[in-house]
Amino acid sequence: MEQTGKMEGAEKRNSLTQSKWAKNMALIRKDWQLYTLLIIPIIYLLIFKYLPMAGNIIAFRKFVPGGSIFGEEWVGFYYINMFINDPTFWRVFSNTLILGGLTLLITFPMPIIFALLLNEVKAKRFKKFVQTASYLPHFLSIVIVAGMVLQLTAINGSINTLVEFFTGDKINFIQQADWFRTIYITSEVWQGMGWGAILYLAALTTIDESLYEAARIDGANRWKQTLYITLPGMLPTIVVLLVLNIGSFMAVGFEKILLLYNPLNYETADVISTYLYRIGLESNNFSYATAIGLFESIIGLILVLSANFISKKLTETSLW
């Protein structure tokens, strides 16, 4: 739509000022070297990131595998109505909100606290060691982490050996819906805390040392220095990351959940992204999956826009 609009506009301008068009062409010819650098990456990005977004149109069109990627005929809100009346959709929707909310509540503050603690350490070697150790798990594949989690929590696994020792009973963690959120969040904290702290630690190094000196002369203790200098210094980074996190709230842990969940814990583990993966790629109902995906993206967009708006009002820092 937009593209055709642009083209019409271009034609109109063309007929008005033919010379402007010629001038533009001359400019392009002059800078052809610039365009050779850009053309491949831009086409690339459009195909792989934005064309799929345009493909969202099949949420409103009937799609036949092997047919056009933009669908065959308009069906209006058929697929939208379908998910509104689908009880499974509402289950995965509330699971997404709960799991996303818990993740945000627990995994977001952890790196900040960790960075603040690490910032107090004066022994350089120790600091470096702790930091390096802390972000190592970030580089492990989801498959590895899921494999380790499954081993640790299995009925004969290591955690159960301990549980049995203390209580005499075994818990089948991965098959009980009640345990899924705990397992998921723990593994998220383990993997993400150190990595998340990198940006905060970088922000801490930019705080002017003389501020601390002045505060010390005024008799501020370490706690007060943290409260009045360090935290305000980190605030812009915190806000930007918070806005980004809220934006990805709905996309919570797709890969990890895909590898950790099973029909026995769907009740708490199944989220929107995994549900649409099953509908789309296992049942081949592309249109229905896309309709759900579109709904999810719109909520994500609304969340990130409002988070950005609120932070702009409150703290005068924002993503854009």
Place this chain on the structure above:
Amino acid sequence: MSTIAQANTKHEAKRKNSAFSKLGYGVLYAILGLIAVLQIYPLIWLFFFSLKDNQEVFNESPFSLPTDPKWENYTRVWTDGNIGLYFFNSIWITVTAVVMTVLLASFVTFAITRMKWKLSKPVLGLFMVGLMIPVHSTLIPLFDFFLKLNLIDHPLSVVLTYTAFNLPLTIMILLGFYYTLPKEVEEAAIMDGCSIHRLFFQVTLPMTLPVVSTTAIINMIYNWNEFVFINTFISSDQYKTLTVGIQNFIGQYMTEWGAIGATLMISIIPILIAFLFLSNRIVEGIAAGSVKG
């Protein structure tokens, strides 16, 4: 008189304070030490685990050292499954995608930071917004797209996708470095009549090697670990990479715990090596990119 008293109380307060802060530091170091151990311990556990057989796994404490290390777990999984083949696939797919990403991202960053043109801000925006497009919402359309091009179950589909998905982050990291790089050398080259392509390949690219290697490592790790795309696009065994291979393997050998541990270890080792040598680089790159950008 009063000044002395004041000095005394001040002194007292200071002493109290220092005892307090000593205790505080002790607690702080203990907590951080504990965190470091918790972050590393699961890997050590996995290593011990990979050297045990079922008997040891079930009958002994999970913290125990393997009494009689079963190195044959490793040799067995390497020869039994297709782990060797998967390993090789992982390497070439990773390397191809990394080279393409870094080169294309350098093109874009060069054009954005070194040349003045009207659309440079919007184009940068286009790439940065790309960071926020979630993987699973592009998965189905891309699957369909590759189906059309007959690229499903062809390694090219994965290589192309990896390259595209890593472009935004790579550009973000490169930007920070390009902004701090002085322009004089390039200006001199232009004065001498160097073309833009020669300038890029012979002057700018060599100057940016430190940051290029940082982004290459980060890309390498992400590609090496990627699971969803390869699991969705590739179905035949001959093109599978380690992550998918291991996932299948875990399903297949669910009862042989030591063997599973060994496969997990095999796929972690390259990442560990890269990490041990280059972790500083990664952190500096990420930090520089974020502070500038």
